[in-house]
Amino acid sequence: MQRSQESGQTHMPLSQRVAQMLSLQTPSPITRFTPDWAGADMVSIDIKRDDLIHPIISGNKWRKLKYTLDALPASCRHIISFGGGYSNHLHACGYLCSQTDMRFTAIIRGDYRLSPSPMIADLQRWGADIVYVNKLTYQRRTDDDYLQQLQHQYPDAVIIPEGGSQQHALAGVAEILSEQQTHYDHVLVPVGSGATLAGLITALKPQQTATGIAVLKGEGYLEYLVNNLLSANRADTSWVIDHRFHGGGYGKSNKEIAALCEAVHTGYGIPIEPVYSGKLFLALKHMLAEGHFTKGSRLMVVHTGGLQGKRKV
Ligand SMILES: *Cc1c(COP(=O)(O)O)cnc(C)c1O
Secondary structure, three states: OOHHHHHOOOOOOHHHHHHHHOOOOOOOOEEEEOOOOOOHHHOEEEEEEHHHOOOOOOHHHHHHHHHHHHOOOOOOOEEEEEEOOOOHHHHHHHHHHHHOOOEEEEEEEOOOOOOOOHHHHHHHHOOOEEEEEOHHHHOOOOOHHHHHHHHHHOOOOEEEOHHHOOHHHHHHHHHHHHOOOOOOOEEEEEEOOOHHHHHHHHHOOOOOEEEEEEOOOOOOHHHHHHHHHOOHHHOOOOEEEEOOOOOOOOOOOOHHHHHHHHHHHHHHOOOOOOOOHHHHHHHHHHHHHHOOOOOOOEEEEEEOOOHHHHOOO
16 A cells, blocks of 8 residues: 555545555444353343454554554654564554555564564564564663664654553544444453553443453552543543452463353354453453342443464464
């Protein structure tokens, strides 16, 4: 796709051109979920299938990138971003850049030169520049001096934060709710950096609540991240983060999570992975059994995608 046509007759935003070119499936479909779990018959559960938006740019990573793309200067030919060796965000960015003739530099935590993950192998195939950095350097990914240095090194590049999590991400995420006709009482979503939860919170109507399921050990910290993304006047009580289901930390799993992923896939035809959705569904199962939701509530469970991350080397 030629981005240089922007000055021509068509002024379609980049996100819209990408959506057409890649046949992105939005609004994403809804799947009714009726598990034989204790308490499940007391409520109705819809799964918002953002995993089906696109095989590569799936889930919340497209939602978060949408308005980030539209905010790029028309002259932008180079994007830089950060992530781990299995990052869904880097995977989405790498593919997007390859499809829009932009250069992509992936700054990756750790050194995978000897055994690239499937995600990294894809980035290489798509022509991305890969920069491996150690933990200490990676920790500086939001520091002003580090970012200035990077910008100096690549003056024409636009730097997107890890996970695509920044202010521009929120409006895209909000569409998960606003593209729905149905009214939901509760929305459930996994929480990594908190941008997806924050975006959903901005779209909540009075009486609606959002529950984030922490996928890492971050009590207090994750709430801080979410509040930081929300404008100050949104300090309300319509949302909460449940910290009981991280399974020991980010990327850590256990038998219960693994078995549940398998059961949800084989029993109900919904593929999920253990890093995010496995924990989300585990939380859902526990909350249903606890009678957490009022009888007759309508729940939306957001399937944020990320299935590529579970591929084995
Ligand atoms: C990145 C990611 C998340 C976490 O989203 P945040 O906005 O960082 O909280 C959840 N699910 C999947 C599949 C992801 O790739």
